[in-house]
Every structure is written in C-alpha cells, then in structure tokens.
Amino acid sequence: MCQLLGLNSSVPAGLGPFFDVFAERGGRTDEHKDGWGIAFHSGKRCRLYTDHRAAIDSPLAARVRRGALRARNILAHIRKATQGRIAIENVHPFARQLWGRTWCFAHNGDLKEFAPAPGRFVPQGDTDSEAAFCLLLSRLAARFPDGEPAPDVLRDALADVAAGIAAHGTFNFILSNGETLFAHCSTHLHYRLDEGRAMIATQPVDSRDGWVPFAAGELKAFGSGTLHP
Template identity: 85%
Template sequence: MCQLLGLNSSVPAGLGPFFDVFAERGGRTDEHKDGWGIAFHSGKHCRLFTDHRAAIDSPLATRIRNRALRARNILAHIRKATQGRIAIENVHPFARQLWGQTWCFAHNGDLKAFTAAPGPFVPQGDTDSEAAFCHLLSHLARRFPDGQPGATALRAALAEVAATIAAHGTFNFILSNGEMLFAHCSTHLHYRLDHGRAMIATQPVDAREGWVAFAPGELKAFGSGLLHP
C-alpha cells in the first residue's frame, strides 16, 4: 500500500531531511513507486505538485528537495497502486474547493466495493482514494450547508463519515483545509509533537523518540502544531 507524511506547524516550516527519507521509500528503500505528490498548504494558498513517476526517478522530486518550500501544512504521498491506473490523475494528494477553502487529501489503504455517493464532488480519476475523498467532502457540504462549523463539530463529522468509509477496508488518511490537519488511522499511522510542529507518518521517518501510534479507528486533529483537544 501507499505511505503518508504530513506536517502541521504554528509557523511555515519545511520537511527538510524527512522528505529525503520519505522519497527514498518511493522505489529505492521500499516499493512505493507508482507516483508521488506533495501539497504545501497555508490558509487559502495551496501549491500542489504531483508526478506519476517514482519519487526516486522524478526530476520534480529533486527540484522540491532543492527548493526547501515551507508551509503551515504539508501533505506528502508515495503510491503503491492497488486500484486505478498509474496516471497523473490518480496521484495523491487530491484537492477540491469547499467553503472557500482548498482541501487536500491523501490516502493509504484499499477500499473494496466502495462508490462515492452522488454529490457535488466527483472523482476525476479511477481510484478508491479519490472516490472516498469526494464522498467525504460531499457529506460535509450536505451536513453543513451554511458553511464551515467549529473545529469540534467538524472533527466529529469527519470521524462519523470516516467510520462508514473504513467499513469497506483500510482507510488511513491525512486531510487539511490549510489551517488544521486531520489524520485517521485504520491500521498504521504515527505522530510526534515537537515544539510547535506536529509530524504524521505511516511509519516514523527518523529514529528519535516521541513517535506515538494511532489506535485503529482513531481520528486526530492538529492545529498550530498541537494536538487539538
């Protein structure tokens, strides 16, 4: 399956050497070679970079490493395809507009017999991941037609719809609206808090202490580099 790497910070920050370790898993130290992508997301500003090639073979990945881009939220993904063609439209993260914000999403897992319910958000590719993202956003749009709710209500709604999607298989994901980062675990996901910066990863990207494993079925919210109560 795929792997996820996320960052939520109180100030714009970069992944630094963590991106190097993560990118190496995209075909050299691990088998995730069916595309990769990264979103740099702060407030309403989101820069999304995707490539259907393996991260270790991607000139774009080299440029990203050299540019040291920063953001308050970063979502990165390396793909090992389980559903959908190896094509640029199937590369994570995916992005859509909701409530005047850009929402970015990346998924690790495999959802069997899952189809997005009809709604305002429609997949452009043919992955279970993008279908789940569209279903999730359509649920939020219907649930809160007057606009974005408070953080507590939003987290509860996300947890509710994530549980229904996870009934179809493995649904580890990271999701951001540019302010907060939400992470849901079905099987493997870890986080670490470090001086106003939260890191989220499928598997830890360094050997430092402090990585905490999510419990299966758990959804956590991070804001300003802290775990939201």
Template identity: 85%
Template sequence: MCQLLGLNSSVPAGLGSFFDVFAERGGRTDEHKDGWGIAFHSGKRCRLYTDHRAAIDSPLAARIRHRPLRARNILAHIRKATQGRIALENSHPFARRLWGLTWCFAHNGDLKGFAPAAGRFAPRGDTDSEAAFCHLLSRLAERFPAGAPDTAVLRAALADVAAEIATHGTFNFILSNGDTLFAHCSTHLHYRIDAGRAMIATQPVDTRQGWVAFAPGELKAFGSGTLYP
C-alpha cells in the same frame, strides 16, 4: 499500500531531511514507486505538485529536495497502486474547494466495493482514494450547507463519515483545510509533536523517540503544531 507524511506547524516550515527519507521509500528503500505528490498548504494558498513517476526518478521531487518550500501544513504521499491506473490524475494529494477553502487529501489503504452515490464532488481519476475524498467532502457539504462548523464539530463529523467509509477496508488518511490537519487511522499511523511542529507518518521517518501510534479507528486534529484535545 501507499505511505503518508504530514506536517502541521505554528509557523511556515519545511520537511527538511524527512522528505529525503520519505522520497527514498518511493522506489529505492521501499516499493512505493507508482507516483508521488506533495501539497504545501497555508490558509487559502495551496501549492500542489504531483507526478506519476516514482519519487526517486522524478525531476520534480529532485527540485523540491534541493529547493524546499515552506508551509504551515504539508501533505506528502508515495503510491503503491492497488486500484486505478498509474497516471498523473491518480497521484495524491487531491484537492477540492469547499466553503471557500481548499481541502487537500491523501490516502493509504484499499477500499473494496466502495461505490458511493453521486454527490457534489466527483473524481477525475479512477482510484478508490479520490472517490473516498469526494464522498467525504460531499457528505460534509450536505451536513453543513451554511458553511464550515467549528473544529470540534467538524472533527466529529469527519470521524462519522470516516468510520462509514472504513467499513469497506483500510482508510488511513491525512486531510488539510489550510489551518487544521486531520489524520485518521485504520491500521498504521504515527505522530510526534516537537517545538511547535506536529509530524504525522505511516511509519516514523527518523529514529528519534516520541513517535506515538494512533489507535485503529482514531481521528486526530492538529492545529498550530499542537494536538487538539
């Protein structure tokens, strides 16, 4: 399956050498060679870059490694396809607009028999991941038609919908609205908080101590580089 890497920071920051380690897993040190992508997300501004090629073979990945960008939230993904073609439209992260905000999403897992009813948001590709993202946002739009609720209420609603989707299989994901980064674990997800930065990864991207494993079924929210209580 795919791998995830996320950053939530109190100030704009970059992934630095963490991105190098992560990108190497995209076809050289691991098997995730079916596309990759990264989103740099601060407030209403979101810069999204995706490629259907393996990260180790991608000129775009090479440019980002040599000229890193900074943001308060970063979501990166390397893909090992389980559902959907190897194509640009199936490369994560995906992005949509809701409540005047851009939402970015990346998924690791495999959802079997997941065929939600049509909602406000529709997939452009043919992955279970994008279908889950669109269903997640559609359910939020239905539940909160007047606009975005506060973070605690939103986190509870996301946990409800994530639990529903996870009945179809593995549903590890990271999701950003430009301020808060939400992370949900079905099987494998870790986080570390250090000096105003929260890192989230499928598997730790360095050997330093401090990485904490999520419990299966857990959804956490990170803001300004800290963990919401």
C-alpha cells in the same frame, strides 16, 4: 499500499531531511514507485506538486528536495497502486474547494466494494482514494449547507463519515483545510509533537523517540503544531 507524511506547524516550515527519507521509499528503499505528490498548504493558498513517476526517478521530486518551500501544513504521499491506473490523475494529494477553502487529501489503504453514488464532488481519476475524498466532502457539504462549522463539530462529523468509509477496508488518511490537519487511522499511522510542529507518518521517518502510534479508528486534529483536545 501507499505511505503518508504530514506536517502541521505553528509557523511556515519545511520537511527537510524527512522528505529525503520519505522520497527514498518511493522506489529505492521501499516499493512505493507508482507516483508521488506533495501539497504545501497555508490558509487559502495551496501549492500542489504531483508526478506519476517514482519519487526516486522524478526530476520534480529532485527540485522539491533541493528547494526551500515552506507551509504551515504539508501533505506528502508515495503511491503503491492497489486500485486505479498509474496516471497523473490518480496521484495524491487530491484537492477540492469547499466553504471558500482548498482541502487537500491523501490516503493509504484499499477500499473494497466501494462505489459511492455521485455527489457534489466527482472524482477525476479512477481510484478508491479520490472517491473517498469526494464522498467525505460531499457529506460535509450536505451536513453543513450554511458553511464551515466550529472545529470540534467538524472533527466529530469527519470521524463519523470516516467510520462509514472505513467499513469498506483500510482507510488511513491525512486531510488539511489550510489551518487544521486531520489524520485518521485504520491500521498504521504515527505522530510526534516537537517544538511547535506535529509530524504524522505511516511509519516514522527518523529514529528519534516520541513517535506515538494511533489506535485503530482514531481521528486526530492538529493545529498550530499541537494536538487538539
């Protein structure tokens, strides 16, 4: 399956050497070689970079590793395809507009017998992951037609919809609206808080202490580098 890496920070920050370790898993130190992507997301501004090639073979990944791009929320993904072709339209993160914001999403897992009816948001590719993202946003849009609800109400609604999707299989994901980073665990997900930064990863990207495993079924929200109660 794929792997996830996320950052939520109180100030614009970069992944630095953490992205180096993560990108090496994209075909060199691990088997996730079916594409990669990263979103730099702060407020209403989102810069999205994706490539269907393995991260270790991607000139775009090399430029990102050399660069100094920063954001308050970063979502990175390396893909090992379980559903869908190896093609640019199937590379995470995916992005859509809702309530005047850009929402970015990346998924690790495999959803079986999952074919939701078309809603407000329609997939462009043929992965279960993008279908799940579109269903999440469609359900939120239908539940809150007058606009984005309060953060705690939104988190509870996301947890409710995510639980229904997770009934079809493994549904680990990270999701950002530019302010808050939401993370849901079915099987493997970890987080660490460190001086105004929250890191989220499928597997820890360094050997330092402080990585905390999610419990199965947990959805957590991070804002300004802290864990929301």
